[in-house]
Amino acid sequence: MTLIPWKPVDSFLHNTTDPVLTSHRPCPVCGTDRPREILRLDDFQFFTDSATLPKRTTICEVQCAACYALYLNPAYTSRGFEVLFAEAGCSYGATEGRPQEQIRWLTEMGLLNDGSSILDVGCYDGRFLSLLPATVRRIGVDIDNPAIERGRALYGDQGIDLVHGDFNSFQLDRKPDTITMFHVLEHLPSPLATLKNLRNQGHENTSLVVEVPILENGFTNDINSFFSAQHMTHFSKNSLNNVLARAGWELAGQLEQSDYNGYRVLAKPAGTTSQANANPEDDTTLKNLLKHRRDAIDKAKANLATIGDAEKIVVWGGGMHTEFLYHLTDVFGGQHNRQFFIVDSDPLKQGKSWRGINIEAPESISKIDWTGANLLISSYGGQEKIAECADGMGVPTSVIVKVYETIRVY
Ligand SMILES: [Zn+2]
Structure with a gap:
């Protein structure tokens, strides 16, 4: 019978960190640099031991003193994301869970009409697009090049266009009628820059659909709480609205899911951009959540x-x-x-x-x-x-x- 190799904790002594994994940033919602620390875990290890890769960093969640937005600061750099999340088991760009419900909703909203075009931002390998009607022109963009390559091999003959690009700077040769972003915005280091680029890539009547988990529905019993280490911004209804408004989008509809934390908004291009408002309710909700x-x-x-x-x-x-x-x-x-x-x-x-x-x-x-x-x-x-x-x-x-x-x- 093989013996079980029982070990005490912290019996591997070669785990390290590296400053290249993270970088300081101002508030991703309003741009002010007045962070208030709310939670901190030092030497947080991302998955398995390594003597060669730096797998530890500080996780620090902060609240913006100006607009009450909650965010990870410092944030992961792209190198940090690559090293720390290599064993996370899924690409952060993958559409989570509920494609059938999302497609029904898009159809009801008239966003999948014949001859219209749709852009999925954070499309991963295009699997969500592959479920949409072929009568819609389907385009996807992702920063994960291997996923884009796999998607081209899988779905290229279905007329789905997959583009490898940075969300803040990619350009399209035709402006889409609808842009979807399901559970992507909370993972991005600069959601404002991405939403501005989407505004520029859309036309005057483009519909933008964004879904994120929100603070108001974050009262889970999980010890990890609402502050998933994979999320760089922890949105509330107000902070999502703020970042959309700063990027030149205005709210045209919203939907809360009853059985999971996904807050979906429909936004339309606004004539102007507007500054972030602080909503004191966000501060109250945070205090309740921290007690929970x-x-x-x-x-x-x-x-x-x-x-x-x-x-x-x-x-x-x-x-x-x-x-x-x-x-x-x-x-x-x-x-x-x-x-x-x-x-x-x-x-x-x-x-x-x-x-x-x-x-x-x-x-x-x-x-x-x-x-x-x-x-x-x-x-x-x-x-x-x-x-x-x-x-x-x-x-x-x-x-x-x-x-x-x-x-x-x-
Ligand atoms: Zn702020």
């Missing part, structure tokens, strides 16, 4: 206390959620002298380590003697599915530890 976050972390800590004196912990999940557990709870630290082992179904992580702890495929679980050991599920959205999986693999229910009592999407 502290409560969520306290509940997680209480659930983790059931681990008691267990000296061995198998962590199911070697992703960013485990890094948040490391920073926000004492499961890896404190007075404990624990030994760990991680399992994860993602082949990008298997055979590597996180903070010195080995990561293997979930099948390794069958080799474990559960005497004095617990299985800790480290995932928010995937918690219940992992619990079922572990149960199916014969892990005793009494050793399975969940971080969350309930999972809510927003």
Whole structure:
């Protein structure tokens, strides 16, 4: 029988950071440079250990003192994004989840009429465009060149035009009737510059559809809270409206989804641009959200206390959620002298380590003697599915530890 290589946390000593990963920026919404720090995690590690690549940086979330916009500062540079998110498992440009609902809505809004043209910004490999009617002229732009190349091979013969370009400077030879941007704007270092370029690439009646998660619907129970480390701006309704108005767009419609955090707006070209307004409600909502976050972390800590004196912990999940557990709870630290082992179904992580702890495929679980050991599920959205999986693999229910009592999407 193969022995499990149990390891203490932080037993790999060669992880580093590098200033090229991040850079300071003024408020991405109003341009003022008066950040107020609201959350900070030093030496945050992005996925597996590396002696050659700098995989750690400070995550600092700030509030703009002038307009109340929330943003990551410093922000990831393009090099930072490339190094830190290489193992994130999906391109940030990929359209999240709900293409059928999005297409129904675009159709109802009259934005997919025969002979019209649509530009998808952050199109990844063009998979969303490939689902739209062929009677619409379909164009996509993305900064991810390998994804564009793959998309051309996949969908080139369907008449879909895929363009590799920078969102702030790409140019089209024909102005689109509709521009879509689903869950992209929150990932960009300079959303204003992108929205200005879209204004210039559109005609006087172009419809712009933008969808982002918003602060108002960000009351998740996840210890990671609303402040996803993958998002560079954490929009509210007001800050989204502000950045649109500064770029020369005005609101023509809006839609909130009931079952997930996606706030969709329809914007039209405005005659002028206007400056950002501060809405004090954003400040109140932030204070409530930060309290909700502290409560969520306290509940997680209480659930983790059931681990008691267990000296061995198998962590199911070697992703960013485990890094948040490391920073926000004492499961890896404190007075404990624990030994760990991680399992994860993602082949990008298997055979590597996180903070010195080995990561293997979930099948390794069958080799474990559960005497004095617990299985800790480290995932928010995937918690219940992992619990079922572990149960199916014969892990005793009494050793399975969940971080969350309930999972809510927003
Ligand atoms: Zn601001």
